[in-house]
Structures are given as structure tokens and as C-alpha cells.
Amino acid sequence: MVVGDLKRRGQFFKTEAGRLYYFDEPKTELYRVDDPGRRTFATEFQDMVWNRYNLQAGRFSRNLGKDILSKSRHSAPTREVFRFACYDEFNQELYVSDFENGYYAVSQDSIEWRPNGTDVFFLSDDYAESYRYLESDERPELPDELPGERPRWLGQGDPIMRMFGNRVNFDDRAALTPLQQRQQLYTHLHTLPFIDLLNARPIMAWVGEKGSGKTVIERSIGKFIYGDDYRESVMPDNKDDFLAKVSNQSLAFLDNYDDGEDWANDVLAAVATGAGLDQRELYTTNTLHREVPRCWLSLTSRDPPFRRDDVADRTLVFRVKRVEDGFVGMGSYLNQVTDYRNLLWSTYLDNLQTVLSEYLTRDIDSMSSSHRMADWAIFAKIVADSLDVAGIDDLLETMETERATFALENEDWANVIGKWVRSDPDDAQKWRSAGEIGDVLERVADNNDMSISVTHAAGIGSKFSMYRNELAEIYNLEIDDSGRSNRYRFNVSSDTEPAGLGRFH
Structure with missing residues (x-):
């Protein structure tokens, strides 16, 4: 019955x-x-x-x-279920949940609300609050100066840029300039609903000292997407708990992740590549079910424990620094997001329509990129072109330097290489074996009172193999493998300041 x-x-x-x-x-x-x-x-x-x-x-x-x-x-028939957004390739429509009982269907010609189940099924999270798309004549104006808006960008950009990109105190010591980091954030926010088109799902990493605003910017993005009840969480102690989180959330924002877990890098890399994850069912010993998380990750950290090369390859690094002037309390900062959430969502949906229209004019199969996250980089260029984000090619190129720096900056041997290359670039250009380079690094470390954990030939060879791309990006590492054993050099000219390490130490 x-x-x-x-x-x-x-x-x-x-x-x-x-x-x-x-x-x-x-x-x-x-x-x-x-x-x-x-x-x-x-x-x-x-x-x-x-x-x-x-x-x-x-x-x-x-x-x-x-x-x-x-x-x-x-x-029961087999169907798909979504939580945040999905792209329908057949109908050429983007569907974005309203977190209640419907969704917005975004096409080239219209933005239309439809009841849940019309084309697609959305499952809402308990903490998510609905929003409403406002027509142009219903939309309020943002104040001339938003609390927390940095003076250099005061009033510049649309409501999405002003609310998020303009209110971050980006660190000007990073490889990416503050302007480039601002553009990176704006571009990435507009890729989130198009997850179906991307294999690479890069992790947002907010890196900076205490009081630099890492938590507040991450929380403000979460409150924009999900509403005022949204809160970020901490990294779970248990692997299964983390697997459950990324399998059941579209955006998993983790705060203050400074103490690494042995299993975490494997899961982070899998989520960022769209790989399947096996989870053991409760009350069973051998039953596994496989999930392919449709999840975007964002992490805040003072000293990130997720610098492993395959994770760093898929990380968007945002360097932030402490606000010394014009400090705004968290409540005032976040209230702006809550007060203008319908305006933000209306602008966002308009922008997504513009991105979709641009995407449909492109021959994606003919586009290529040498970027480590090629499909994300290709789509980022589409976003940038559609929303008039200038300098996207320079941004993507400099992102590689920032990524390499992120991977290497806590490696003591890499910092010793940086000291050597900067102080004696002519010597660093000489071809040497791994053992000979180890001897040089040991001498440089001793002369400069620096610690170094790797100096023997096998260790140097292993590190150079593991971080070949990063060392080539920052210090122009070259490897000659024509002989019985590899030889190495750092081909940096004496009049060039190497990019990369040392800026945050």
C-alpha cells in the first residue's frame, strides 16, 4: 500500500x-x-x-x-542527480539549482526558472537557501564603497568582481601580481557551474598569515553560493569522513588546513582530476561503492601540507597578506554578501549566459594549451574572452611559476639552489653530476647557515626527476641524459633575477 x-x-x-x-x-x-x-x-x-x-x-x-x-x-531506472549545476550538451543549456524546488535554465537566449525534475533532478543541501533572479529594473545598486574594498580597485568591476575580487588583500610578493590574482579568482568563479566540461578541477588554496582574510573571503564565497547559514569546515581526521564530504558536496571549503593527514594528498589529487573514489559501506567489511565526486575544493592554510607535485599541479594559489589599514570586521564584510545575494546571483547568471554563448561559438577540439591543467586553461580563456578579462595568456603563463613556487618553497634543498643560482649564476651554469651538485649545495648551505636534507647523489637525482618541471620553470634546470649518468645545470644568465623561491622566507 x-x-x-x-x-x-x-x-x-x-x-x-x-x-x-x-x-x-x-x-x-x-x-x-x-x-x-x-x-x-x-x-x-x-x-x-x-x-x-x-x-x-x-x-x-x-x-x-x-x-x-x-x-x-x-x-528503478538509472538517472543522474546534481546538487549545484550541470551542463546539458544536447540542449546546449546550463542548469543551476535555486536550492529550493527548481533551477534556472540558462541558454543563449534566455534565463528561465523551471520546476525541479523538468529536465534534470537537483538535490538541495539542508543549509542551502534559495535566491531569486532579478530583472534589470529590480536590481539595487551597490554602494560607492563596499566595506573591505581595496583602494586600488574601489568601485571597479561588476558586482561579482567588487564583492570578491576587490575585497582581497593579495600579496604583492607572489609571482602573480595582485591584479592577476584578482583576475584568476574572477575567472575561476565563472568556471564552477561548468564542471561537466572539465577534467581538471583545480583546488583553490588561500595561503597567508593569521589575519590575512583567508577565512573571510572563503566564507563570503560560500555564503554567496549557499546563503547565510553556510559555514566552512575543517579537514576531517578520518579519510572516510572526507570521502563522504567530497562525494556529497559540490563545494567543499576547508579552513585552517595546516596539519597534514597521510591519506589527504591522494584524495585531493583524485578530486582535482575527477577520478573515482572507492568507499566502504558502513556495516560491511568488503562492500565498496565507487563515487566520482563532482566537487570543487577550497582550502585555507598558513603552511600548506598539500604541496605534493601532483596536487600542486592542480592548485590555484592565492597569496594574501594581513590588512594593516582599512580593517573591516567579519560581520560587516559578510553582511554585504547576504544583503546583496539576489543581485550577485542575478549578475552571476547573466555572466554565465555570456560565457555559455562564447563557449558555443568555439571549436574546443581545435584549441590547445601547454598549461598543466590544459582543459581548465582552455575554458578559462573562453571565460576571460567573454567577460573581458585582459591579459589571460600572461596570467596562465605566470600561474605555472606560482605553481612551481608553491610546490618547492618548503623544500630546503630547493631554497639552497635558489641561493646558489642568485649568488653565482655563472657557476650554476656548469654541467655537473648529481653528486657534484650535492657537494656544491652542501657548501652553499654551510656558508650561508642554511639547513639542507638532501646532498647525496641518489637523493639529488630523485628530487630533480620528481621536480623537473618546477625546477625548469623557476631556475631553468637543464638535464643532459646522453651519457651513462645524467648531468645537470641551471641555465640562468648573470643579468637575470630568477623567479620563484625566497620571496616568502
């Missing part, structure tokens, strides 16, 4: 990963039915069934739960 009534009122379906859902058609509301963390129902679905049919916990209801799961799963 209950199963039949549920099917009359809606439909059950499952995803390719095997998760079971129920769509309540009159309410256009989607429920997760099963839950790896429970023996029967997910909490929200159980509450709906119990309340609708006036049930109470007991043997009857437990048996009913098993009956619903078995009967609904057996005949």
Missing part, C-alpha cells in the same frame, strides 16, 4: 553509483532514499514517509523500510 502510493505520487530512480532516490512530483522535491551510514533510510526520506503515513518506529516500520528499498530498487 505505502510503496504503491509513493509510486503514484512520484518516482524512484537510482544513479550509476547505485544510490536510490525518490522524487515527490507534486512538491518537486528530491529525497535521497538509502544512506551508506544507515541500515535503511536516509533521515529526510524516513521522516517524510513516517509523517505522511503516520508511522512510528517499530518492527512494522522497519519491515516496511526493507520492503520499500527492495521493491523500489528492483524496477
Whole structure:
């Protein structure tokens, strides 16, 4: 009786990963039915069934739960479920959830609200609040000066740029200039809904000392997307908890990640590449289910423990510094996002429509990039061209230097190389074996009271192999592998200041 009534009122379906859902058609509301963390129902679905049919916990209801799961799963068709946004290649439309009972369908010609389930199914998070797209004549004006807006960019840009890019105190010691970091942020924010078009899903890394505004900018982006109840979290201690987070969130923002977990880099790299992750189901010993997270990550850190080369390759580094003048309290800073959220979303959807229109004019297959995150870089160029972001080619090129710096700056041997190359570039240009370079680095470290952990030939060779691209980017490392053993040199001219390390030490 209950199963039949549920099917009359809606439909059950499952995803390719095997998760079971129920769509309540009159309410256009989607429920997760099963839950790896429970023996029967997910909490929200159980509450709906119990309340609708006036049930109470007991043997009857437990048996009913098993009956619903078995009967609904057996005949359930396979469909996809989304939480934030998705792109429909066939209809050439971008669908963006309103976090309530519908979504906005963005096409070249229109931005139209549709009830959930019309073209696609969205599952809302409990903490997410709905927003409304405002027509042009409904939109308020931002104040001439937003709290926290940096003087150099006061009043410049659209509401998205002003609310986020203009209110960050970017560190001018970074390889990327403050202007380039501002453009990097603006560009990346407009790639987030197009996750289906990207294999590379770079991690936003906010790096800076205490009081530099890392948390407040990350939280402000989260509150824009999800509403005032949004809060970032900390890195879970347990791997399975982190897997659950990235599998069930579209944007996972983690604050103050300074103490590394042994397993974390593997998961970070997998999420950033769109790889599948195996999770063990609760109450089982051998049953695994595979998830492919549709998740964007953002991390704040004073001393990032996620510099491993394959993670650094897929990281967008934002260097921020302490605000010494014009400091604004967090409440005042964040209230602007809450007060103008509908305006921000309206601008955002307009911008996404512009990006989509530009994307549909491009022959993506003919576009190429030498960037480490090639498909993200290609799409970033489309975003930049559509939204008039100047200097995107220079930005993408300098990002490689910043990425290399991020990977190497905590490696003591790399900092000794930097000291050597800067102080005696002519000597660094001489071809040497790994052992000979180790002897030089040991001498440079001793003369400059620097610590160094790697000087023997095998260690130097291993590090140069692992960080070949980074050392080539920063110090123009060249490798001669024509002989029985490799020889190395740093081909930096005496009148050139090498890019890279030493700026933050």
C-alpha cells in the first residue's frame, strides 16, 4: 500500500553509483532514499514517509523500510542527480539549482526558472537557501564603497568582481601580481557551474598569515553560493569522513588546513582530476561503492601540507597578506554578501549566459594549451574572452611559476639552489653530476647557515626527476641524459633575477 502510493505520487530512480532516490512530483522535491551510514533510510526520506503515513518506529516500520528499498530498487531506472549545476550538451543549456524546488535554465537566449525534475533532478543541501533572479529594473545598486574594498580597485568591476575580487588583500610578493590574482579568482568563479566540461578541477588554496582574510573571503564565497547559514569546515581526521564530504558536496571549503593527514594528498589529487573514489559501506567489511565526486575544493592554510607535485599541479594559489589599514570586521564584510545575494546571483547568471554563448561559438577540439591543467586553461580563456578579462595568456603563463613556487618553497634543498643560482649564476651554469651538485649545495648551505636534507647523489637525482618541471620553470634546470649518468645545470644568465623561491622566507 505505502510503496504503491509513493509510486503514484512520484518516482524512484537510482544513479550509476547505485544510490536510490525518490522524487515527490507534486512538491518537486528530491529525497535521497538509502544512506551508506544507515541500515535503511536516509533521515529526510524516513521522516517524510513516517509523517505522511503516520508511522512510528517499530518492527512494522522497519519491515516496511526493507520492503520499500527492495521493491523500489528492483524496477528503478538509472538517472543522474546534481546538487549545484550541470551542463546539458544536447540542449546546449546550463542548469543551476535555486536550492529550493527548481533551477534556472540558462541558454543563449534566455534565463528561465523551471520546476525541479523538468529536465534534470537537483538535490538541495539542508543549509542551502534559495535566491531569486532579478530583472534589470529590480536590481539595487551597490554602494560607492563596499566595506573591505581595496583602494586600488574601489568601485571597479561588476558586482561579482567588487564583492570578491576587490575585497582581497593579495600579496604583492607572489609571482602573480595582485591584479592577476584578482583576475584568476574572477575567472575561476565563472568556471564552477561548468564542471561537466572539465577534467581538471583545480583546488583553490588561500595561503597567508593569521589575519590575512583567508577565512573571510572563503566564507563570503560560500555564503554567496549557499546563503547565510553556510559555514566552512575543517579537514576531517578520518579519510572516510572526507570521502563522504567530497562525494556529497559540490563545494567543499576547508579552513585552517595546516596539519597534514597521510591519506589527504591522494584524495585531493583524485578530486582535482575527477577520478573515482572507492568507499566502504558502513556495516560491511568488503562492500565498496565507487563515487566520482563532482566537487570543487577550497582550502585555507598558513603552511600548506598539500604541496605534493601532483596536487600542486592542480592548485590555484592565492597569496594574501594581513590588512594593516582599512580593517573591516567579519560581520560587516559578510553582511554585504547576504544583503546583496539576489543581485550577485542575478549578475552571476547573466555572466554565465555570456560565457555559455562564447563557449558555443568555439571549436574546443581545435584549441590547445601547454598549461598543466590544459582543459581548465582552455575554458578559462573562453571565460576571460567573454567577460573581458585582459591579459589571460600572461596570467596562465605566470600561474605555472606560482605553481612551481608553491610546490618547492618548503623544500630546503630547493631554497639552497635558489641561493646558489642568485649568488653565482655563472657557476650554476656548469654541467655537473648529481653528486657534484650535492657537494656544491652542501657548501652553499654551510656558508650561508642554511639547513639542507638532501646532498647525496641518489637523493639529488630523485628530487630533480620528481621536480623537473618546477625546477625548469623557476631556475631553468637543464638535464643532459646522453651519457651513462645524467648531468645537470641551471641555465640562468648573470643579468637575470630568477623567479620563484625566497620571496616568502
